[in-house]
Amino acid sequence: MKLDQIGQALASCYDNLVAEGMPDALAALVRRVDRAEREARAKAQAPASRIALVVEDEDETRDLAESVLEETDLHVVGCASAEQALTYLLEHGGEVALVFADIRLAGDMDGVQLARAIATLWPCTRLVVTSGVDPEPGDALPEGAVFIPKPWRAFDVLVEAERATRDRTPPVA
Structure with missing residues (x-):
């Protein structure tokens, strides 16, 4: 399974986990995956670094x-x-x-x-x-x-x- 698919799956479950009381370690993992995914998308769209x-x-x-x-x-x-x-x-x-x-x-x-x-x-x-x-x-x-x-x-x-x-x-x- 690709990292972006894992990130999407975790993000879709995030709201339910928060409502049920997600452990801090899992919440931190979800945030890291989400941030990594956003950064990867931004890099792919950004022009070469100046x-x-x-x-x-x-x-x-x-x-x-x-x-x-x-x-x-x-x-x-x-x-x-x-x-x-x-x-x-x-x-x-x-x-x-x-x-x-x-x-x-x-x-x-x-x-x-x-x-x-x-x-x-x-x-x-x-x-x-x-x-x-x-x-x-x-x-x-x-x-x-x-x-x-x-x-x-x-x-x-x-x-x-x-x-x-x-x-x-x-x-x-």
């Missing part, structure tokens, strides 16, 4: 941004430097929907330079740049990039993630 790349040299801030973005449909990958992000993008650039990067980064490149490189090489990638200070006048972000000042709100990051998954066309005109 990626959110978080580029931040401060571990705690990177972890927080990753946690926020894990609430989306995007697979989240963290990098501590622009160089590390570019190395990742060389292999997975076409799968990256969103890059969320700090301006000040460890290494030779900063977040503005990273954003310019991504805008040129992967123009369909949504760029979100953040910092505790406004970008310097000479550090103009590429057209279509979004600046979110620190401390950023999780809602603003989630809005940009939604745009990244919804809009597959380049943000530049």
Whole structure:
């Protein structure tokens, strides 16, 4: 008997079992089977996973941004430097929907330079740049990039993630 058939049989009996007083262990099993079935259906219907790349040299801030973005449909990958992000993008650039990067980064490149490189090489990638200070006048972000000042709100990051998954066309005109 297939897992989905077992799940359907258990789900159909669930109401009766609850009314009669189902043991907790059986109730937990029914919920697990039902959840597994829903997840399998969602995976079968969902398009290939896209990626959110978080580029931040401060571990705690990177972890927080990753946690926020894990609430989306995007697979989240963290990098501590622009160089590390570019190395990742060389292999997975076409799968990256969103890059969320700090301006000040460890290494030779900063977040503005990273954003310019991504805008040129992967123009369909949504760029979100953040910092505790406004970008310097000479550090103009590429057209279509979004600046979110620190401390950023999780809602603003989630809005940009939604745009990244919804809009597959380049943000530049």
